[in-house]
Amino acid sequence: MPPERRPAIVAVDDEPAVLAAVARDLRRGFGERYRILRADSGATALELLTELRTRGDHVALLIADQRMPGMAGTDYLVQARTIVPDAKRVLLTAYADTEAAIAAINDVALDYYLLKPWDPPEEQLFPIVEDLLTTWEAGAALEAGGVRVIGHRFSKDSHDLRDFLARNRVPARWLDVERDGEARELLRVAGVEADRLPVALLEDGAVLERPTILELAERLGVAGQPAQDHYDLVIVGGGPAGLAAAVYGASEGLRTVMVEREAPGGQAGQSSRIENYLGFPTGLSGSDLARRATDQARRLGAELLTVQDVVGLRAEGAGRFVDLSGGGTLSANCVLVASGVSYRQLDAPGFADLTGAGVYYGAAMTEARSCAQQHVVVIGGANSAGQAAVYFADYAGRVTMLVRGPSLERSMSHYLIEQLSTRPNVTVRTETSAAAAEGEDGRLRRLRVRGPGGEEVLEVDACFVFIGASPRTDWLEGVVARDERGFILAGPDVSGDGWPLKRDPFLLETSVPGVFVAGDVRARSIKRVASAVGEGSMAVSLVHQYLVDA
Ligand SMILES: Cc1cc2nc3c(=O)[nH]c(=O)nc-3n(C[C@H](O)[C@H](O)[C@H](O)COP(=O)(O)OP(=O)(O)OC[C@H]3O[C@@H](n4cnc5c(N)ncnc54)[C@H](O)[C@@H]3O)c2cc1C
Numbered sequence: 001m002p003p004e005r006r007p008a009i010v011a012v013d014d015e016p017a018v019l020a021a022v023a024r025d026l027r028r029g030f031g032e033r034y035r036i037l038r039a040d041s042g043a044t045a046l047e048l049l050t051e052l053r054t055r056g057d058h059v060a061l062l063i064a065d066q067r068m069p070g071m072a073g074t075d076y077l078v079q080a081r082t083i084v085p086d087a088k089r090v091l092l093t094a095y096a097d098t099e100a101a102i103a104a105i106n107d108v109a110l111d112y113y114l115l116k117p118w119d120p121p122e123e124q125l126f127p128i129v130e131d132l133l134t135t136w137e138a139g140a141a142l143e144a145g146g147v148r149v150i151g152h153r154f155s156k157d158s159h160d161l162r163d164f165l166a167r168n169r170v171p172a173r174w175l176d177v178e179r180d181g182e183a184r185e186l187l188r189v190a191g192v193e194a195d196r197l198p199v200a201l202l203e204d205g206a207v208l209e210r211p212t213i214l215e216l217a218e219r220l221g222v223a224g225q226p227a228q229d230h231y232d233l234v235i236v237g238g239g240p241a242g243l244a245a246a247v248y249g250a251s252e253g254l255r256t257v258m259v260e261r262e263a264p265g266g267q268a269g270q271s272s273r274i275e276n277y278l279g280f281p282t283g284l285s286g287s288d289l290a291r292r293a294t295d296q297a298r299r300l301g302a303e304l305l306t307v308q309d310v311v312g313l314r315a316e317g318a319g320r321f322v323d324l325s326g327g328g329t330l331s332a333n334c335v336l337v338a339s340g341v342s343y344r345q346l347d348a349p350g351f352a353d354l355t356g357a358g359v360y361y362g363a364a365m366t367e368a369r370s371c372a373q374q375h376v377v378v379i380g381g382a383n384s385a386g387q388a389a390v391y392f393a394d395y396a397g398r399v400t401m402l403v404r405g406p407s408l409e410r411s412m413s414h415y416l417i418e419q420l421s422t423r424p425n426v427t428v429r430t431e432t433s434a435a436a437a438e439g440e441d442g443r444l445r446r447l448r449v450r451g452p453g454g455e456e457v458l459e460v461d462a463c464f465v466f467i468g469a470s471p472r473t474d475w476l477e478g479v480v481a482r483d484e485r486g487f488i489l490a491g492p493d494v495s496g497d498g499w500p501l502k503r504d505p506f507l508l509e510t511s512v513p514g515v516f517v518a519g520d521v522r523a524r525s526i527k528r529v530a531s532a533v534g535e536g537s538m539a540v541s542l543v544h545q546y547l548v549d550a
Contacts, residue, residue: 006034007060007136009026009059009062009063010037010062011037012045012073012076013065013092014041014070019040026063029125029126029129041068042073042075045080049083052084053083060087060136061090061136065091067094091113091114093113095115098113102281105283109283111132111282114128146171148173148201149162149174150198151197151199153443157197159356167270168307170220176370202219214326222307223305224303226257226330230255230333231256231257232254233245233257234259234332235338236310236336237259237337237338238260238306239532240293240519242260242264242338242519245536245539247302249543252540257305258304260304264293267469272285273285273391309324310322311323311475318333319331333514333546334516335515337476337480337517338521338532338536339472339473341527342470343361351465354439357442358443368392374396374462376400376461377458378392378464380403380465381405381411383411383413383416386401386413390419392464398427400458401420401429402434403429407430408420432452434463435450444461445459472486473487473521481510487524489510489523491506508535519532519536520532
């Protein structure tokens with residue numbers, strides 16, 4: 001990479017000695033990979049960032065002193081966020097300012113606050129900055145990457161391919177055929193007709209016209225193949241519960257395989273910022289959590305099979321058999337069902353037809369960048385909707401939330417309500433619901449909404465729906481006892497419900513001995529990342545007990 005294309009780290013401090021020291025240490029630790037740029041005030045740094053962005057240069061990290069005359073570090077970082085939203089943000093504080101730094105975490109979406117002095121840098125600075133840069137690099141590599149996908153922004157097939165690549169962390173660059181001259185040129189060179197989109201151009205020169213996700217996954221080697229004939233533990237679902245079980249199962253010596261239908265991370269992987277997971281005071285994005293957990297599970301020896309759907313479960317004697325959508329079967333001593341819940345679909349007119357073409361379920365973070373200056377509507381009043389609104393506020397021109405209830409207080413955490421109130425481009429409309437979605441040229445253009453003042457039409461560019469979720473456990477029909485909504489019963493809830501053994505079922509054991517359940521799919525579970533992780537970890541210890549007793 002030529003030196004001038006190295007991404008930048010921008011340090012700001014009004015005290016020349018401190019600024020020089022930060023720059024010196026950053027240069028020593030990261031100077032080979034990054035340009036270290038300095039500014040002596042927030043205002044100068046903002047000008048510098050605008051210049052860098054105009055030139056198309058990447059900014060990886062911002063580091064700013066809190067105490068600066070004219071503009072405090074937090075105020076600077078808030079403004080910088082609108083210029084370089086992807087850059088990691090670090091605040092330099094004196095011990096006396098710790099409270100202010102913690103209070104600023106939400107407004108700034110701070111990634112770290114660093115106490116002055118940071119000596120020795122090998123312990124106090126380098127590991128922290130390295131971790132932040134690794135996370136930034138993972139995101140940047142994904143966007144720069146080898147696979148190129150060309151398609152129409154408002155095509156469901158194009159959206160699904162992009163989403164699949166992003167969620168499976170395959171480095172890929174998206175080119176919109178309508179906006180991008182390079183896309184049209186590439187299509188001409190590859191000899192692809194416009195009606196054959198989306199197209200994926202792979203690094204080995206292969207051109208895949210209108211590929212299915214499975215085809216693309218197989219060509220890219222994402223899906224994986226089982227390496228063993230028999231496992232101690234098969235985990236169904238790669239959300240937080242499944243990933244935790246994979247980490248503990250593999251680390252405790254169980255032959256463990258995890259099967260995931262879409263991409264590791266589950267619902268949590270779609271969260272723009274999880275703020276209440278223990279040990280991450282500044283929060284972490286769902287994709288970061290998924291990346292860390294997936295790497296950890298793999299490193300400890302768990303196998304991961306993705307883009308494969310579990311479609312059946314059988315118990316034959318001591319054997320447990322899991323059928324895969326591709327036709328294969330996995331044999332195991334124990335199975336953990338950690339298949340979570342899926343978004344509920346909005347059944348108002350127009351929504352089904354426009355899904356993927358302006359209507360999205362979940363945060364669909366791949367769409368954020370395309371929403372610049374646009375009007376985004378978020379439907380729902382719970383935490384997931386609140387997170388999405390806060391997230392899109394950084395990218396979109398304006399964000400309107402449609403909330404069916406009379407207020408957010410009943411359904412959303414206080415910290416999110418506070419964050420929404422600090423985003424001037426977010427409007428919350430309570431007692432309002434979407435009555436219909438209307439499109440033009442195959443993409444969403446308008447929403448018909450019903451509120452206290454009657455029906456009204458909103459011009460919109462994209463709409464993200466968060467109206468709850470339900471388990472998809474039909475494949476367990478007649479095998480494992482479920483409640484009337486499809487959630488799986490476990491432990492004390494299954495006693496007497498066809499339970500075949502003398503001993504009581506273990507706490508997370510289903511009505512089939514040796515088949516366990518963890519996370520959101522369990523009846524009466526607490527729908528949180530931490531509880532899913534806790535149950536996934538606990539399930540492994542119950543698997544050990546089962547194997548000892550068996
Ligand atoms: C946008 C959003 C934001 C959230 N923010 C927070 C937050 O800030 N804090 C918090 O504590 N909680 C948050 N939650 C809730 C939290 O994400 C969930 O409680 C948690 O992810 C549940 O984990 P799980 O592993 O049980 O299930 P899931 O996360 O639902 O994962 C289940 C996985 O199983 C896969 N799967 C399903 N069926 C099959 C099958 N048959 N074969 C193969 N794979 C299958 C799915 O594709 C999925 O990846 C949020 C949820 C959402 C949607």
